[in-house]
Amino acid sequence: MFPSILKSSKPKPPPQNFRASRPEQPVELAEQDVWALPPNVYWAATAPANKPAPNWLRMVCISDTHNTTDANNYPVPEADILVHAGDFTKMGTTAQIDQFICWLKSLTHIPIKVVVAGNHEVILDKEFYEKHWHRFHTTKEDHETAVNKLKSAGHGIIYLNNEPYTVDGAKLLHKKHQKQKKQSSTNITTKHVDTTGVADMDIDAPAVLDPREGWVEGYRIWASPWQPEFWEWAFNEVRGKLKDIWKHIPEDTDILMTHGPPKYHGDIVPQDKELHVGCEELLERLKVVRPLYHVFGHIHQGYGVSEIEWDGGSHSTVCINASSCTESYRPLNRPIIVDLPPK
Template sequence: MLNFSKPKPPPQNFRDTRAEEPMELPKMDMELFPPNIYFAPTAPADKPAPNWLRMVCISDTHNTTYANNYPIPEADILVHAGDFTKMGTIAQIDQFIDWLKSLTHIPIKIVVAGNHDVILDKEFYEQHWRRFHTTKEDHQAALNKLKSAGHGIIYLNNELYTVDGANLLYEKYQKQKKQSSMNKISEHVDPTGADATDIDDSVVVDPREGWVEGYRIWASPWQPEFWEWAFNEVRGRLKDIWKHIPEDTDILMTHGPPKYHGDTVPHSKERHVGCEELLERLKFVRPLYHVFGHIHEGYGFSEIEWDGGSHSTVCINASTCTERYHPLNPPIIVDLPPK
């Protein structure tokens, strides 16, 4: 039995009231940021070098993000830590996929589900669909939409995906080079019909330089029991899920936070609602980054130091929506060196 108060239900109409709540960056000392981590409005225009990967972290968008109200910066990878729908209907999944497809400036989009994405938890949905939907929908159809969406969309459920940084950057570079060449030709067309042979192909550092292997990303939608929503498990039993996190994981994605990191619910009897078993597993895995959401009030980041500070895990609560379900928290950007 839970010993913290029941969370307020999300507003069913998700009324757009952004004007009532202006966007403000969290009150964090920018000088204390870990290296190469930024809130989107403060990120430098360029990565430290062409062969670095830029990763954009978001979560808990709840079908509230659109190109004109929530811009996503240029990046190589986008990771979304769940709750991309309001109440997990197929129509809402379609809307989310269409939004991801519109992000043509990001080649890879890695997605995990959350407790609101109820139709994706097959066993849970079979038992509880009436609480969320007036008509039962097809779990497999919803899953297939995400699995076959294309456009660089990768859906993970307790699965590993390795980002081939060298290949990803080189393909992106080749496309940009081709587009640049086409633009130059267009700008230098001789009205007499002569070829534009004076175009200068500038030499650019090969973005594959320095790469040996890719970044290993393991993602799971599960979190401690939270008033009978999807992908919930009783506290104490989650270690049976977390034991499958590979020990060589570089970037861990879970919908919910570990205990004491981005998990504060100020008005709850139990102030920290993160998963203690997940924190215990982190002690063995020690990923470079742990990206999650779920607790909107916990937006921001913290560090867990290992071995006296010789290594650390940066915990990133990337919740896009505020407690009132307004998409006002900026994306969090991470620049990743060649690996």
Template sequence: MTKWADTGGNWKLHSSFWFRIVFIADGRSGTSSPPKGPEHLRFVCLSDTHGQHRELSSRLPPGDVLLHGGDFSNDGSLEEVMDFAAWLRSLPYRHKVLIAGNHELTFDQSYGGDRVKDSTAANSVRSAFLKSFNSSHDGITYLEDEELVICGVRIYGSPWQPEFLDWAFNMPRGAIREKWKAIPSNVDVLLVHGPPLGRGDALLPSLKRRGCMDLLFEVQDRIRPQFCVFGHIHEGAGVTFDGTTHFVNASSMNEHYQCIHAPLVFDIAIKQDGLQDT
């Protein structure tokens, strides 16, 4: 499924070269993002806020699109997800795009683990969350193996990850590659919850890597996005680059569940065909 959105502006293709750089929005001199030209979309990235999203309210920089890489709750409870929805609605970004993570137990309709006792009640949480905002007015889009296009910039979101204890959106390693194969080639921004192998995926103190090899293969061999945004491994927060794709671990919390990591920011040039988005 492809979802379409429009910024409502009269944008023209920017003809000059634009350096694709990820900035740390922590207020330090020389680190916060520079002024944005009118021919670009500015993305502000968060992930793994685990119910502490309001701690970030005063630290969010201006932008056009807010991305959240999942784990916005601790267990997907109704109180948590509805508070997160209310917070999203209050934010001034024209577009707010999110996926679920392994902690959003009530969002995984295939979940059969022991952490959720009542599947009917779980489905009602997901439904209440989705009904709590008007996407055309609030600008909120929840993606689950779906694509969203904003001014020609293609964003694809998927919540799956290799099996990780008894949490949501788990798939066995190897079998999960079918999810990654379903991602269209040449999307501009790939929003997933867990990292590709070797990219912001090292656990502390062991430095054991938990990333997905199949995801890394699809990203580097076929999809080739400008940016791959994720979270899940809190201590891996930061950015790496392979010459084609910036790998952005946007985890807001550290490994001690302290909400200390600043939002990460990047710009993408609006594309010519984005003028026709509706």
């Protein structure tokens, strides 16, 4: 996230204190705010227990967790996919990356976790880290080791850096279905054995339907950690030059993940006179790609959901600022849930 708006060319040292400076409460959601959300998009506490049908995917969106989340203070609901839009560490050390991976591995109720870096993951930006490591770390750490930790973590963890990943919904759901069938079979018990020796069986768990029906292709994700430059943090680029990165976003992208927001969507910094700090070049690329969903974070105060309508409202891109932490780095913003139909 941006500490404040740039007022000079001198780099600002990174913050050293991530404790809350003042009491904060979770975002309160009025009933009308809940109903104003796009179809099949929910705040975590308001999502229905079940997906619309077994062959739908449930995606949970989070971002900017900054090593503050655990099972006790930040419950993540059951889903098929988790997407994390960056800033998962405080200062981008390998130890903090290990801590994040350990937390992701604990989310055994979510088989796929797609992750992109943010400006706080300084060690993952090789060129930047070579020049500026001393501003963030007392001793220089190894970039390749940090990257390999994420790429080889297993447990369904997918680390992306300006690259695509396709979620094979049929394969994912069928694998989950097979696991549920196996678990259900353990609930089969002998209820009564009659005098002929024939057993009446009682199945405690309901039958689970195979959810592959309706799937033709998967959801195409493309993810990037870059955002407009600010105070010389990682994955920063000069405004106006980001179009050289965004031009690589495939036009058939369904779910776009970037660390920073597009301009005018989840990008307001209130303490700086309601200034929009999102990327204008990213917004221009969105007009071409028109993904179904754009998930990001970076601006903690911009947490929430908005829509960009195309062609007079015939279709739209749902923009999700999924920042989990508040401005003072407390994980009070709940995950945002999306139910995805077969594709």
